[in-house]
Amino acid sequence: MKIEKYSYSKLDSFNTCPLKYKFIYIDQIRKKDESIQAFLGKIIHSCLEWIYIQKLDNKVSYFSLDQITNKFKEYWDERWHSKIRFYQFRHPKKLSHFIKQKKNDYFTLGIKTLVNYYSKYGPNFNQDVFRLEEKVEFQIKGFNFISIIDRIDNDGSGNIKIIDYKTGKKNLTEKKMLKNLQMGIYSIAANSTFPEINRDNITLTLFYTMNNKEVSIKASEFDSKNLKNQIIKNISEIKTCEETSSFDPKESNLCNWCYYWNECNAKTKDNPSLYLD
Template identity: 30%
Template sequence: YSLDELLDFYEDDWDKKYHDKIVIADNERKTKDYKEIGKKFIEDYYKRYYPFNQGKVLGIERWVMINLDDKGEYKLRGIIDRLNQTKDGTYEIHDYKTSKSLPEQNKMDEDRQLALYQIGVQSMWNDVGSVELVWHYVAFDKEIRSKRREEELDELKKDTIDLIKKIEATREFLPNASILCGWCYYKDICPLHKHEYMVGKLPANKYLKDSGVKLVNEFAKLDDKKKRYKGKIEEIDEELEE
């Protein structure tokens, strides 16, 4: 396909699948902004890799089973965005990122996701030797590559099993507030956020009587007084200096 044909397909697919119920979490961007961003991603990627002869594609969104121990007691399953094999026999595990931030090399050298996929790929065929992990940060038109030694993969297996055991032994899962809360669709059942949803549905007469709302209103009043007193004190200080 030519770039124009690919962009026509993108436009047509966008128009077919976009609907008003899609939530845009970033208040600074509109629907048309995301559409243009997607178009630029495609253009940059096409120009960088055309005619796409870097290797043979073995799978797109391919499921991979990851055995962490010899007994098969601990297993994970993942989906590889794209699995390639180059002419020299190297297997490449590709992952596509649309993040607005570009990580440094040392962070990707410690990334566990694609390294776990490598463990799975190595068990799929007998000829898997050299494996390279490849991240495509399409917002920057940049790829980051990394490799793992066998001893690093063995350590990753051990660490992952330890993490699984820790999760299984945990009995209380407390909410953890982070920047990702802004993207969450489950705030209405989250202990940290569900109150604002419950209060928001109350009629005006009950809303104002809610204990949380009362506290916020009282705080606002006191904060306003504090600002006025502070301004008055500054005025008196100026008069004393004169």
């Protein structure tokens, strides 16, 4: 029997819209469609991962800026596909010009992001990187969870830093991070991965790649009892919907970045965003 696993994405998907959750996790309708912002975010993640893999596995200690921007171009070209979309309230008059421009804007934004990162951490990238894309499995009150953590740093003196790269523009404050479900789940994942490390010595960091800004809190700042209760309540809401096969649409601004409009009974047409190919 397949073991049911929860993750932040799964809970977030349900909280954003139960019907979208059903399409993804119950009906397993997989779509290749993604926004240009999501596409760019994945490429930036891969470039940063590539740098630290070269350091950890191949003992490379120096990188030129060209090497990194070339890697970005390589990933961009290799992974570009026909289902990349851009949400635009009013469709532009000169469509082909607009599409070319948007593609160019996001490509340039990616290069700029990496140039900024290089100017702060290059050419040696001497952070205390310990693990990359770490798959962590743990339990919360008997429910199985899985998290993929972008980067874990370990300074060798008993201090662990859990890093999640964010490629969006909007930065969370420390106060908001303490209410953030993803960070809460990461704090539990970190405790279970490093049980010997005091929670005061585990830092959770959101790293905003566009401006090299870090926002951090300590794992010990979470009220873990409340957090676990909140997560269990969330799971029980999901289970109720699953048992009754009742998943209501929850319309919001986020529908513009949902690509299940054809399947959704709250929508009468396809998502109006533009394909950029």
